[in-house]
Amino acid sequence: MAFDDIEPLTVPTPALLFDLDGTLVDSVYQHVIAWQEALFEVGIPLSVWRIHRRIGMSGGLFLQALQRETGIALDADALRQLTTLHAEAYLRRASSVVALPGARELVAHLSERGVPFAIATSGARRTAASALDMLGVPEDVPVITRDLVERAKPDPHLFLAAARQLDVPPQQCFVVGDSVWDLLAAQRAGSLGVGLLSGGYGREELQAAGAYRVYNDPADLLAHLEEVGVRPAL
DSSP, rough: OOOGGOOOOOOOOOOEEEOBBBTEEEEEHHHHHHHHHHHHHHOHHHHHOHHHHHBBBBHHHHHHHHHHOOOOOOOOOHHHHHHHHHHHHHHHHHOOOETTHHHHHHHHHHHHHHHOOOEOOOOOOOHHHHHHHHOOOOOSSSSOOOOGGOTTTOOOOOHHHHHHTTTTTTGGEEEEEOOOOOHHHHHHOOOOOEEEEEGGHHHHHHTTTTTTEEEESSHHTTGGGGGGEEEEEE
């Protein structure tokens, strides 16, 4: 049987599910300092490096881990206050957040090519809005924020909801993130994980959490899109 006699196979274009902070925008350290400031306001001094290790997971789980590691018990009112203080402190710094190298170009390229993609962030809509505007994310691109799901990373809910909005099975999606929490959530969702170094985690950490490819930043990913199944335009 010749190749020309074989019935053509239909291979769907993979969808890309992007984290936001540290993946598309350079905002990790603004979040770290915002958490440090919020914690100081309620009498909990905490080193920056300890906060950074938790960035990317849901705020609720971050605060649970904080209580376990410091031995300081926080009631429901204190937890709500911390969440509010963090959001306010971050928004005061939002003007210093910039797009990571290649992020706008990556968003524009995927849009022009008709590659399905979505944003899935552990942040709230109010803290994500300015970053989405900065990136030029088209209005028809699904954006799943912490407000819209029951649980955030490392639970898979954000990525499962994003895949559902795209009407693409999670198994046909690549999750692109900068933290181990993104990649653990990707595994639980049944998606392949792609790591970026732009959030401060090391290559070995991202690979150990499940990243099958690791790139420096969005520009590096854009230059290697064929490695995640997005074929070059003919």
